[in-house]
Amino acid sequence: MDELAHTNVPGSQREKRYQNVEVILSAGIDVYSTVNIQHLESLNDLVARITGVVVRERIPDYVLDEADAVVVIDVTPETLEERLQEGKIYAPEKIEQSLKNFFQRRNLIALRELALREVADTVEEEGNTSSLVGQTCNVHERVLVCVSTYPDSVQLLRRGARIANYMNARLYTVFVGHPERFLTKEESLHIDICEKLCREFSGEFLHFKSQNIAKKIAQVAIDYHITQIIIGESQQSSWRRWLKGSFTQRLMELIRHQKIDLHIIATEK
Numbered sequence: 001m002d003e004l005a006h007t008n009v010p011g012s013q014r015e016k017r018y019q020n021v022e023v024i025l026s027a028g029i030d031v032y033s034t035v036n037i038q039h040l041e042s043l044n045d046l047v048a049r050i051t052g053v054v055v056r057e058r059i060p061d062y063v064l065d066e067a068d069a070v071v072v073i074d075v076t077p078e079t080l081e082e083r084l085q086e087g088k089i090y091a092p093e094k095i096e097q098s099l100k101n102f103f104q105r106r107n108l109i110a111l112r113e114l115a116l117r118e119v120a121d122t123v124e125e126e127g128n129t130s131s132l133v134g135q136t137c138n139v140h141e142r143v144l145v146c147v148s149t150y151p152d153s154v155q156l157l158r159r160g161a162r163i164a165n166y167m168n169a170r171l172y173t174v175f176v177g178h179p180e181r182f183l184t185k186e187e188s189l190h191i192d193i194c195e196k197l198c199r200e201f202s203g204e205f206l207h208f209k210s211q212n213i214a215k216k217i218a219q220v221a222i223d224y225h226i227t228q229i230i231i232g233e234s235q236q237s238s239w240r241r242w243l244k245g246s247f248t249q250r251l252m253e254l255i256r257h258q259k260i261d262l263h264i265i266a267t268e269k
Contacts (some may be wrong), residue, residue: 005039141169171203
């Protein structure tokens with residue numbers, strides 16, 4: 001069934017073609033289909049920013065997630081342009097308009113990269129959920145920035161976002177609060193600012209409570225397949241570090257065998 005994301009003709013029993021596929025699958029019949037990367041719901045805003053076009057025909061992400069296998073059909077932008085010019089995609093009267101708008105060379109390059117990343121994510125997820133206990137398959141870098149109630153957390157988050165950008169990595173930010181300690185109004189506002197800033201950097205903000213902050217961060221790093229952890233300089237007094245050991249040392253010990261790099265960033269006091 002071709003063009004998975006398209007709308008059925010008026011008067012059809014179901015609105016979308018992917019809904020037809022769901023019915024066929026429920027009858028125990030295998031389905032092979034095709035879909036372009038720009039039709040994936042979660043990528044709609046990103047595709048609009050790249051191309052300037054809001055794609056109306058979309059499929060929910062779960063449709064792709066439930067597929068038994070996903071195969072990327074990868075061709076160069078030049079090949080796509082040739083196919084367009086030869087009339088293999090659109091009618092002759094639409095060719096020139098398409099080449100000047102959605103199918104500009106820069107758009108085709110970006111869409112190709114999106115498609116390759118999507119398939120790489122799928123392969124990586126399958127590897128991480130396989131039966132090989134304790135083994136992961138991290139194709140992409142993942143950066144975890146650890147913020148606290150200290151004001152320098154905003155500076156740390158910005159630095160972490162730049163590092164994630166350089167590495168072309170996913171960005172996560174985590175705040176671990178103590179379950180028996182309530183945040184002040186100023187501290188709560190500060191954490192809200194960190195969360196907003198993280199989302200502006202297209203990152204995911206994680207908020208947990210634990211009496212053992214280092215242990216919780218280490219567990220988060222394992223659960224989210226983090227490859228790079230970013231922390232600020234310790235704010236503990238020297239006597240407290242001597243008495244309990246530094247937070248940095250405890251965290252390093254916990255992630256020692258996880259193949260995770262730890263970055264300690266100097267921030268302004």
